[in-house]
Amino acid sequence: MAKPTGDPALIKQINTSIVLECILQYAPLSRAAIAQKTGLNKATVSSLVQDLIDRQLVLEVGAGASSGGRKPVMLMFNSRAGFAIGIDVGVNYLRSILTDLDGTMLQQLHHPVIDCRHDAVITAISECIDQFKQQAPDSPYGIIGIGVGVPGIVNEEGTVVFAPNMGWSQVELKHALEKLYQLPVMIDNEANAGALGEHIYGAGRPYRDQIYVSAGIGIGTGIVLHNKLYKGSSGFSGELGHLSIQFDGRSCSCGNQGCWELYASEHALLEAGAAYGYHDIHAMLQAAEQNKPHMRELFHDIGTYLGIGIANIANIFNPEAVIIGNRMSLAAEWIRPAIEQAVSQRTLRFHHKRLLIQFAELGEQSAVRGAAYYAIEAFWTEVKSGH
Ligand SMILES: [Zn+2]
Structure with missing residues (x-):
């Protein structure tokens, strides 16, 4: 033979x-x-x-x-063989970075977003990309790709099928950017991008199984199991912001009621804070630092709600760590005790034993760093496949 x-x-x-x-x-x-x-x-x-x-x-x-x-x-x-661009599309901001292939950040841009219609956002994104293309140091491969995190549901074709907080549906973002730049473009949900950012570069590095909770205006989650992002059968996993935690609770834009994000997000915080005359999280943090009891209480309540959702997630996935990121991580000091209390009261004993509650190490950059990593990973995959 x-x-x-x-x-x-x-x-x-x-x-x-x-x-x-x-x-x-x-x-x-x-x-x-x-x-x-x-x-x-x-x-x-x-x-x-x-x-x-x-x-x-x-x-x-x-x-x-x-x-x-x-x-x-x-x-x-060779970490300078080329450069990647990462973009984090927020409901009210656009953050973008230029990194080398090691993920080291060379430049960063941060703009407020006033007009979040998709055409305006795509124009704003391309202005950032143009600027990075001009400023990137000379390298053999140049800009190797663009990764984008968006606050919405993204399908495998890189179309944002639904982003309620942006008012988007069926926005072909990957297609639009690839047409403009002839570069590989990767689009994912910002919570998945944040989970990847923390897993590769931040607080999640030591853990194989972890849940990243992106607590911003809404709540999204990125699930890393066996060191891999778990995406579900259509890439739609991780919509745990719509976990129902109040059976007779308020109505949500998703059609359900009593959703977790109505009680534990930055939006919930801003709503409650408005009654005391606060309109942004920084003013509230300052008030908490100044020992204002109503603000301490408000953070405690939000922390409790965050902890309730985390306990449910921990009971399902039994992760080693839950990492809390996005804007609410700014309030770590004020929400941590309530989160830990709720988690220890509500998580099954066996699940709780090894569970660590952590806050994002990359702060507000978890998603944008993760987005850049998508581009870096895709570049090496392409090289390894012989192209
Ligand atoms: Zn909902």
Whole structure:
């Protein structure tokens, strides 16, 4: 029987992908270490590494520690081979960043959004992209892609099917931006982008299973299971802001009533604060710092509602950590005790034992950093697939 043989070009591509993945995951490391980790022989590794160096995707970065003989040359992926753009579309702001392939932020823009009709927002997004394209340092691959987080439901084609707080439905955002820029564009829900941002660069790094709660004007959740974003069968998972927590509660724009986000979001906070003459979260934070009892109480109530929703989520998913992000994380100091109290009262004992409640480490940048990461990840996937 003939031995199965493979197309040499295909084998080379598969091996290149293995070597590159090894460098992305473990760098800095030597050629010998790659051979050891991948099981490929040293000559093959050397030739594939040389190929990656020629393509300016990998760099030699000085000598590592010697294990007796000559010090080995260490390898790194070239974080300046190209640059990514991340965009976070908020209900009342637009945040955008330029990063290298390591996710390090080089530039940031932040604009208030007054007109949130989709045409106006797309124009505002393209102004940011144009600016970054001009300002990005020279690099072999230039701008490698654009990732966008939006406060709404996004389908697999990158169409925003529904963003009630923006008044959007069926906005073909990916299509529109790809047509303008001929670059890969990734669109996702801002809570998924935030979950990814915290998982890769922030408070979620140590955890395999985690739930990111984006508590802004609305509430969205991003679910990371086994180190992967769980997207559901149509990409629509994570609408836990519409978890019903009051069976006879207020009506929600989603058609349900008593939804979690009506009680635990920044919107709920602003509504309650208006009765005391406050119109933004910063004024309320200041009042809490000045020991104003009504503001302390208000934060406590919001914290309790956040904790109730988190307890339900913890009972379903049994995550290692719940990470609270977006605007409500600014109030961490004032809402944390109430959240912890509600969670410990309402979570099943077994689930609660190992559950950590954390606040986003990247602050208001969780989603925009995650958005840029989508572009970076897509770039390496493309390289590994031989394109
Ligand atoms: Zn709802």
